[in-house]
Amino acid sequence: MTRNTQPLSLRVPEPSGRPGDAPDFSHLKLDAAGALDRPAIDARPVQMLDLAFRLIRVLDDEGNALGAWNPRLDAETLKKGLKAMILTRAFDDRMHRAHRQGKTSFYMKCTGEEAIAVAQGMILSREDMGFPTYRQQGLLIARGYPLVDMMNQIYSNASDPIKGRQLPIMYSAKDYGFFTISGNLGTQVPQAVGWAMASAYKGDDKIAIAWIGDGATAEGDFHNALTFASVYRAPVILNVVNNQWAISSFQGIAGGMETTFASKAIGYGLPALRVDGNDFLAVWAATQWAEERARSNQGATVIELFTYRGAPHSTSDDPSRYRPGDEHEKWPLGDPIARLKQHLIALGEWSEEQQAEAEAEAVAQVRAAGKESEAIGTLGQSRPSVKTMFEEVYATEDWRLTEQRREVGV
Amino acid sequence: MNMIQALNSALHVKMAEDPNVLSFGEDAGYFGGVFRVTDQLQQKHGLTRSFDTPISECGLVAAAIGMGAYGLRPVVEIQFADYIYPAYDQIVSEAAKMRYRSGGQFTSPIVVRSPYGGGIFGGQTHSQSPESLFTHIAGLKVVIPSNPYDAKGLLTASIEDGDPVIFLEPKRLYNGPFDGWHQKPVSPWKAQPSAQVPTGKYTVPIGEAAVVREGSDVTILCYGTMVWVSLAGAEHAGVDAEVIDLRTLVPLDIATIEASVKKTGRCVIVHEAPKTSGYGAELSALVQERCFYHLEAPIGRVAGWDTPYPHAFEWEYFPGPERVAAALKAVMTGGAR
Numbered sequence: 077m078t079r080n081t082q083p084l085s086l087r088v089p090e091p092s093g094r095p096g097d098a099p100d101f102s103h104l105k106l107d108a109a110g111a112l113d114r115p116a117i118d119a120r121p122v123q124m125l126d127l128a129f130r131l132i133r134v135l136d137d138e139g140n141a142l143g144a145w146n147p148r149l150d151a152e153t154l155k156k157g158l159k160a161m162i163l164t165r166a167f168d169d170r171m172h173r174a175h176r177q178g179k180t181s182f183y184m185k186c187t188g189e190e191a192i193a194v195a196q197g198m199i200l201s202r203e204d205m206g207f208p209t210y211r212q213q214g215l216l217i218a219r220g221y222p223l224v225d226m227m228n229q230i231y232s233n234a235s236d237p238i239k240g241r242q243l244p245i246m247y248s249a250k251d252y253g254f255f256t257i258s259g260n261l262g263t264q265v266p267q268a269v270g271w272a273m274a275s276a277y278k279g280d281d282k283i284a285i286a287w288i289g290d291g292a293t294a295e296g297d298f299h300n301a302l303t304f305a306s307v308y309r310a311p312v313i314l315n316v317v318n319n320q321w322a323i324s325s326f327q328g329i330a331g332g333m334e335t336t337f338a339s340k341a342i343g344y345g346l347p348a349l350r351v352d353g354n355d356f357l358a359v360w361a362a363t364q365w366a367e368e369r370a371r372s373n374q375g376a377t378v379i380e381l382f383t384y385r386g387a388p389h390s391t392s393d394d395p396s397r398y399r400p401g402d403e404h405e406k407w408p409l410g411d412p413i414a415r416l417k418q419h420l421i422a423l424g425e426w427s428e429e430q431q432a433e434a435e436a437e438a439v440a441q442v443r444a445a446g447k448e449s450e451a452i453g454t455l456g457q458s459r460p461s462v463k464t465m466f467e468e469v470y471a472t473e474d475w476r477l478t479e480q481r482r483e484v485g486v
Numbered sequence: 487m488n489m490i491q492a493l494n495s496a497l498h499v500k501m502a503e504d505p506n507v508l509s510f511g512e513d514a515g516y517f518g519g520v521f522r523v524t525d526q527l528q529q530k531h532g533l534t535r536s537f538d539t540p541i542s543e544c545g546l547v548a549a550a551i552g553m554g555a556y557g558l559r560p561v562v563e564i565q566f567a568d569y570i571y572p573a574y575d576q577i578v579s580e581a582a583k584m585r586y587r588s589g590g591q592f593t594s595p596i597v598v599r600s601p602y603g604g605g606i607f608g609g610q611t612h613s614q615s616p617e618s619l620f621t622h623i624a625g626l627k628v629v630i631p632s633n634p635y636d637a638k639g640l641l642t643a644s645i646e647d648g649d650p651v652i653f654l655e656p657k658r659l660y661n662g663p664f665d666g667w668h669q670k671p672v673s674p675w676k677a678q679p680s681a682q683v684p685t686g687k688y689t690v691p692i693g694e695a696a697v698v699r700e701g702s703d704v705t706i707l708c709y710g711t712m713v714w715v716s717l718a719g720a721e722h723a724g725v726d727a728e729v730i731d732l733r734t735l736v737p738l739d740i741a742t743i744e745a746s747v748k749k750t751g752r753c754v755i756v757h758e759a760p761k762t763s764g765y766g767a768e769l770s771a772l773v774q775e776r777c778f779y780h781l782e783a784p785i786g787r788v789a790g791w792d793t794p795y796p797h798a799f800e801w802e803y804f805p806g807p808e809r810v811a812a813a814l815k816a817v818m819t820g821g822a823r
Contacts, residue, residue: 205556238589248588255555256588260579266545267580270552277508277534277558284552296572300545307540468590469624471648474693474737 089328095396099406106408109136110143114361117369121347128339128348131382134357139418147361151425157198157356158416158426159434160218161190165413166438167213167223168387170446171230175391179454180230182244186211188354188386188404189319191412193287194218195359196315199367200285202253207268207286210245210257211317219252223442227449233458235449239467240460262288262295265314269304269376272312276373283311283370291322291330293337302344302378309375313366314341316378317353319385324398341378353383354412357419382409462486487683488675490660492634493523493599496641497561499687501531504559507645509536511546511563511599520565521601521660547573547598551581554596559645567602567654568611574619581650582625594650597641601657602630603711603758604790605664605804609797615710615759615790620652621735621768627651628735629692632659632713633680636733639690647692656710664711665718666806695739697746701728704752704817707743707769709733712756712805719756719788719810725818727754735765740772747777752817754786756810761789783820786813 092100107130115124134141141148149157168185175183186193193214200206206215216226225237229247232240238248238256248256255271258264268286275282288298293316305312316337320327327337341348347369351362359381366377384407388395420426452458466473466481473481487495500507509527511519515538518525527536539546543564550560564570570577581594604613620628627649631637637655644651658664662674675681699717703726708716713731720727728746732738747753753773755766766787773785788805796803 207552238587238591241589242587246587248591250588250591256584256592258580258583258587260575263548263576263580266548266576267552267555270549270554271556272552273549274553274556274558277553278556296544297548297575300542300548303540303542304545304549468585470627470737471585471593475740476737 089326089333091326091328091399093400093403095398095400097400099400099403101406101408104408107131107133109133109140110146112143112145114144114365117365117372118374119347121342121345124347125342128342128350129336131350131352132358132362133352133355134361135355135415135419139415139422141357141419145358145361147357147364149357149360151420151423153198154416154420155426157194157218158413158420159438160194160198160214161413161416162434163438163441164190164194164214164217166435166442167217167226170442171227172391174230174446174454179450180244181455182391183230184210184245184390185387186213188407188411189317189383190214191356191359191416192315192317192353192381192383195356196285196363199360199363200253200283202251204253204282205255205268205271205284206253207255207264207271207284208257209264209287209289209292211289212287213245216247216249216252216254221249221252221254223445224448227445228452231449231454231458233449233453234460235452236460239464261292262297265301266297266304268312268314269301269310272310273304273308276311281371283313283367285313285315287315287317289322290316290318290320290327290332290337291325293340294330302341302346305376306344306346309373311370311373312376313363313370314376314378316380317383318380319383321385321389321399323389323393336380338378338380346376346378348378348380350380350382352409353381354409354415356412356416384409487634487681488661489631489634489637489655490522492638492683493641493655494525495683495685496638496645497524497527498530500642500645501527501535503687506557507559507561508553509561509563510539512539512541512565514538514563519563521657523599523655524563543569543573544576547576547581550596551576551584551594554594555584555592559595561597561599561645564598564600566612567600567616568614570598570600570616573598577620577626577650577652578623582623585649586625593648595648597644597651597653599653599655601660602654603656603658604795604800605658605666605668605711607797607800608795610794613795615757617654617735618759618763618765621765625650626736627692628654629733630654630656630709630735631733632656632710632731633663633678634675634683635680636690636696638683639688640692640733642687643689643692646689654710658711659714663714666715666804667718668801668806690733693734693737693739695733695742696731697728697742698731699727699729701726701750703727703750704754704814705730705743705746705750706754706756707732708756709735710758712758715805715807716756716810718807720814722807723811723814725814727814740776743773744776747773748780751780751782753777753781754788754810754813754817756788756805758790758805760792761787762792764789783817786817788813
């Protein structure tokens with residue numbers, strides 16, 4: 077046996093900055109907007125390897141849309157997207173505050189990640205099934221799901237669509253193509269593949285879209301999903317939202333230190349796109365590419381959406397204990413709302429006044445929904461009938477549940 | 487038919503009737519399954535209806551859950567129940583809770599079939615009986631047949647059920663009944679009335695137990711292979727036992743159990759799974775709660791030992807008729823240990 081010249085040592089990845097440090101993003105290699113080619117949708121994964129390691133960007137620092145990935149959206153679509161992002165942020169702000177006021181037990185914001193769910197929710201239809209995590213609320217908002225129903229769920233009140241059974245934000249909205257959220261990370265991704273397989277089996281024209289965070293890619297379900305998607309050529313879009321943080325663990329702990337999350341698709345024979353997740357146009361274009369590929373029966377695409385989790389992980393989290401306090405402000409890819417606003421202004425289709433107006437309108441819309449929902453009741457003030465606790469465990473109640481329900485006196 | 491043919495027949499009949507029924511699993515497609523339960527499904531119904539999967543129990547159950555949410559009725563095979571654990575999160579956290587957590591918007595009408603149980607020198611990972619890990623989970627149904635007729639009827643009912651069903655098949659009974667007298671030659675199914683299986687469709691309702699032997703001295707609660715062992719044990723003890731084949735563990739046919747124990751005043755529970763926190767504990771508690779004033783002796787439990795399933799000690803581990811007989815004699819004499 078050959079002896080080591082030095083003893084072995086264990087590497088444990090550490091982020092570039094901890095509390096008190098100045099944020100350091102010098103290790104990021106960011107491509108310029110418009111730098112990358114857009115392959116044909118039938119390109120083989122090995123023909124587009126660079127797209128797994130570089131970064132598809134459309135909007136430059138001045139708000140100009142550049143290059144082959146520019147989806148050339150009309151101004152109305154851009155405005156619709158911008159307004160949905162603004163509304164999502166206003167909703168988050170109010171519900172985060174509602175938690176501080178004791179009106180609910182829990183909340184999770186998606187600050188900084190609004191472009192992802194909003195753009196993707198707009199591209200796919202309600203008939204396609206989305207398998208979201210707990211941070212794609214923009215999908216519901218972009219599709220016009222009633223804010224008051226979201227709030228009713230968050231307050232577990234008498235009008236909660238899922239009857240007070242689930243932790244706040246674990247929405248379920250079948251009619252809006254929004255699959256029931258589970259607290260168990262990663263589980264929904266192979267389910268999305270199965271849903272897509274079912275659509276293909278039936279000769280349907282619907283596709284599935286799933287999301288997973290950078291941290292949860294370490295779950296076995298991610299591997300299972302990629303294997304099955306590849307083997308059965310399932311019509312599904314598999315998104316990895318890399319927001320750099322899984323609660324307190326930076327993305328290096330999930331396996332992002334030596335490679336990109338997009339690149340993980342390559343070993344499975346799936347095409348990979350790595351995209352500026354704060355660039356509404358780039359997210360749109362990449363998703364549209366993957367959608368066309370899936371709809372034309374060419375199978376799944378993995379998209380890594382490179383972004384930054386601006387807010388605490390949840391209302392139970394304090395990020396100042398594990399990352400530099402101003403890291404989000406220094407994030408080199410900026411803010412998705414500010415960047416789309418700048419683009420619309422550069423196009424001559426928007427103004428600061430219209431932005432202020434849209435923001436005020438969003439706040440008013442959220443406030444109106446809040447009043448309506450709070451009139452029904454906040455947590456502990458109102459709830460569905462206790463009888464419903466025993467319902468829908470099965471299609472029909474069995475004798476145990478009947479007995480236990482009677483024991484509770486309902 | 488033997489049990490394999492009966493299960494296979496159930497799948498053929500349902501797949502012919504309902505295009506939303508699919509069957510898949512490891513080696514379950516072209517090859518027809520390592521136990522032949524899915525034989526000829528692919529050849530008859532097509533490649534996209536009965537196919538092989540990657541060796542990923544979690545992945546194939548997850549895919550089934552997604553298909554179920556879409557509106558299909560997938561029947562998946564886990565090659566051995568000992569290998570169901572990688573899928574446990576998907577079964578417990580997802581399939582079981584989907585209807586409840588979505589307020590009825592999404593359901594999981596899937597069947598997870600899996601050969602289980604010992605008595606075949608299967609050692610640690612080809613012999614386990616994990617039923618209590620599923621009976622403990624709200625939202626799951628757990629079904630275990632003990633003969634070919636029930637196997638087909640219960641599988642058909644499970645496929646038609648709107649809830650997720652864990653369908654455990656006693657592989658020791660695939661080719662013939664087994665009463666635990668392991669030194670005797672095994673007889674084939676064809677000698678048994680329950681091997682007379684109609685070729686067309688029928689169901690055995692989920693949630694109904696069967697009284698397989700009427701008796702007046704003691705009630706035996708059992709399922710799977712232990713039904714046959716219990717019958718042999720009663721005969722060996724010379725006790726007039728009423729033997730109840732539960733057939734469905736969840737939902738449980740409590741009325742049949744209660745009526746029987748109130749009649750006999752004694753109860754012995756028999757299962758292969760380890761004793762501690764086995765389903766027998768639940769059965770014992772229910773009988774105690776509901777029949778306390780009718781009981782003339784402590785409830786007896788005959789179960790696998792609280793050890794991993796051994797290889798060389800197959801017949802010391804497997805609860806055979808002699809252990810059942812001893813338990814019956816004990817409850818007949820007041821439960822002295």
